[in-house]
Amino acid sequence: MFNPKPLENLSDYQCFLNHCMPICAVNLQPGLTSDQRFACKNCIELTHLNVSPLNKIIETIEKPIKQKLNQYEEIITPHLNLLKQFYGNISLMESIILQQLDQLTNLVNNWINSIKQKGEQIARYNFFNQLDLLINNQQVANEIEEKTSDFELMTINKAQSIKLNSYLDPFKSFQGYSNLQNILKQIIGSQNEVNLKECHEFQQQKQQQSISQQIKQPLMSEFLQQYNQQIQSYPLLKESNLGSSFSYQIIPKLTYEQGELCQALAINYNNTLIAIASECNINILTINQSLNQLEEPKLLQSLERNHKNHVTTLNFFKKASQMLNSLISGSLDSTIVIWTPDQQFKKWNALFKLKNHTYAINCLLISQSSEDCIVSGSADKTIKFWSMTNFNYWSCSQTIQEHTSYVYGLSINDQGNKLLSCGNDNLILIISRSHQEQWQVKQKIHNGGISISFITDNIFACSSLEGTSLIFYYMDQENGIYIQSNQFQIQTGGKGNANYFPLQYNKSKNILLSKNGHYVNLIKSPTNPPIDDNKVILEQAIFFIQNMIFGTMSDDGALLVTWDSKSSEVQFRKYKQKL
Incomplete structure (x- = not known):
């Protein structure tokens, strides 16, 4: 894990005669300065100094240091392993939190798309059907459709709010959580409450009318059942x-x-x-x-x-x-x-x-x-x-x-x-x-x-x-x-x-x-x-x-x-x- 490493870069040092060759030996004679310690092959041949090989000196110096490092590694290895697990768990938590935030983002986007899709559905109309309504002066049907749309919007908002809240629970301690809750309350509070009984009455009126080529819509009970199945139902694999x-x-x-x-x-x-x-x-x-x-x-x-x-x-x-x-x-x-x-x-x-x-x-x-x-x-x-x-x-x-x-x-x-x-x-x-x-x-x-x-x-x-x-x-x-x-x-x-x-x-x-x-x-x-x-x-x-x-x-x-x-x-x- 750890290896001894001198603070000095020994390759930067020259031999004491400045031959510009790699140093390979050390003079152990007392009283010398650091720039007099190193020798190269030319120095040894010319002066016949009694020097020791550099690699042997490094090995001697590093031996007790390696022993200390081995002892230190034995002590810290269990700690490092635990810290690696700790780090891994933090990384996993980070991944999970990011995924949860991704899910929240996706839920909000789906909510937005659901509301927009409802608007697109309302925007599309059959000209001749509407012309029949206009000629026959049957505007009540439009009122029924308006009330039904209000109720459907309210149902969408409530259902999505409940679903979103369940995904927000892990973030209760996060800064900004209260702001999100206030926004959800504003969305639900701003929606006009439509009485369920009133909606059923409108549905009954709608069924009793004989409007030529009227666009068919599901009853509210059917709508609620469909929405409980997450708005859209797909065939089970x-x-x-x-x-x-x-x-x-x-x-x-x-x-x-x-x-x-x-x-x-x-x-x-x-x-x-x-x-x-x-x-x-x-x-x-x-x-x-x-x-x-x-x-x-x-x-x-x-x-x-x-x-x-x-x-x-x-x-x-x-x-x-x-x-x-x-x-x-x-x-x-x-x-x-x-x-x-x-x-x-x-x-x-x-x-x-x-x-x-x-x-x-x-x-x-x-x-x-x-x-x-x-x-x-x-x-x-x-x-x-x-x-x-x-x-x-x-x-x-x-x-x-x-x-x-x-x-x-x-x-x-x-x-x-x-x-x-x-x-x-x-x-x-x-x-x-x-x-x-x-x-x-x-x-x-x-x-x-x-x-x-x-x-x-x-x-x-x-x-x-x-x-x-x-x-x-x-x-x-x-x-x-x-x-x-x-x-x-x-x-x-x-x-x-x-x-x-x-x-x-x-x-x-x-x-x-x-x-x-x-x-x-x-x-x-x-x-x-x-x-x-x-x-x-x-x-x-x-x-x-x-x-x-x-x-x-x-x-x-x-x-x-x-x-x-x-x-x-x-x-x-x-x-x-x-x-």
């Missing part, structure tokens, strides 16, 4: 009725204990190496390719002292090239490190450190088409593209700044020419690479989420910010624009946030891997439009006692690896086809 054709079964003896927080995992090209984040460090494990349950994973190396905060992303280079089995890591400290192994793939060294981001790295991927492009998304609201130069050095070649908040998720297509991104601003970007190798934003969708994944070039899925639903999009072949299709609710068993456990689509098995709350869900996904209820099937849901779960799947779909805070161990599950 269906479980496989005939039983899943496969399952991922845990290999009990194939585990690796790790008490430190693990927010990222990666598997190499042939399922023999696994990289596991361990707070600020990375553990490289080797396993038997056949996943023999009698052979436990072995720690090859712990990559330390490069990241200053928790590692959030890990990816292996997997193509047969000079980068094979190299590893890339991103961290909350805003840096990206590329690690390269030796020829036996048993030891990794930090070869490049990329520092262009200013805040945490939230997502990172390598273009699988040729692995000549790295893409990173950050809490600094930017997406950066990294390319290898002619001098075998990685540099930032382009930055996209279209997001207005944290970038959470990235996905690139098989051809490596189309990129998806999603962020805390509830925005999805569709970005394409031109012939000039420049990336351009081609489409923006204002209904994003926390994680995103291509399924095919024409279909992608996005996990909502709260992580409780999956939204599918498909490309309109006529204009090349992606359009929202179905949205499915997912049973999560708790909060669904899936930050640092990204959506992952496995092409070979047609499996969409999605972490939602306490569950890791394996979903059969459609590969061609239309996207209907019968094509999106929940094949398996793996339950965990706590919802702090991180994991990944191998490229061939044979292996599912997870870490969870309850077991504090890396668990391995093997794909098994059912007969």
Whole structure:
């Protein structure tokens, strides 16, 4: 941990005859000044002084110092380990607080959008229907609509206020909490109270009227029921009725204990190496390719002292090239490190450190088409593209700044020419690479989420910010624009946030891997439009006692690896086809 280090820079000193050669010996004769102590090889040959080798003198001086340092390290090591845990917990608290603030921001945006959508709904009218009302002098209907709209607005405000308050509870001790509460009271207080009985009377009057081609609206009882289901209701993700054709079964003896927080995992090209984040460090494990349950994973190396905060992303280079089995890591400290192994793939060294981001790295991927492009998304609201130069050095070649908040998720297509991104601003970007190798934003969708994944070039899925639903999009072949299709609710068993456990689509098995709350869900996904209820099937849901779960799947779909805070161990599950 500590090494003796002289205050002086000995290389700055000259020999006593000023030969301008490196000093190599020390004159131990008493009474000499410091500029008379050092000698070089020429000094020794010319004067035949009785001198001692410099390295031996340094070794003698540093021996008792090293003993003291060893004693000191024994004393402080337990303290430092505890402080590292303390620091890790602070970092985790910071991450949780930021996520909670993100959720609050999202809730307020949804509230604003709900009110605006209601206004847009009111603004649209059928000219001929309104003309009939005008001719027949039936203005009462407009009064009914006005009262109904007031009541709906009041219901929206009350429901959203209650929901927002539940998310504000952890911030009661924060400065500004009372101001937020006062604003909520003003919103509710400014809304005219509409008597429920009066609304029902208006509904009855409305039903009794025989207005030609009147626009149909739900009864208030139906509206309240719908709003209790969070305003909009989506089909629940269906479980496989005939039983899943496969399952991922845990290999009990194939585990690796790790008490430190693990927010990222990666598997190499042939399922023999696994990289596991361990707070600020990375553990490289080797396993038997056949996943023999009698052979436990072995720690090859712990990559330390490069990241200053928790590692959030890990990816292996997997193509047969000079980068094979190299590893890339991103961290909350805003840096990206590329690690390269030796020829036996048993030891990794930090070869490049990329520092262009200013805040945490939230997502990172390598273009699988040729692995000549790295893409990173950050809490600094930017997406950066990294390319290898002619001098075998990685540099930032382009930055996209279209997001207005944290970038959470990235996905690139098989051809490596189309990129998806999603962020805390509830925005999805569709970005394409031109012939000039420049990336351009081609489409923006204002209904994003926390994680995103291509399924095919024409279909992608996005996990909502709260992580409780999956939204599918498909490309309109006529204009090349992606359009929202179905949205499915997912049973999560708790909060669904899936930050640092990204959506992952496995092409070979047609499996969409999605972490939602306490569950890791394996979903059969459609590969061609239309996207209907019968094509999106929940094949398996793996339950965990706590919802702090991180994991990944191998490229061939044979292996599912997870870490969870309850077991504090890396668990391995093997794909098994059912007969």
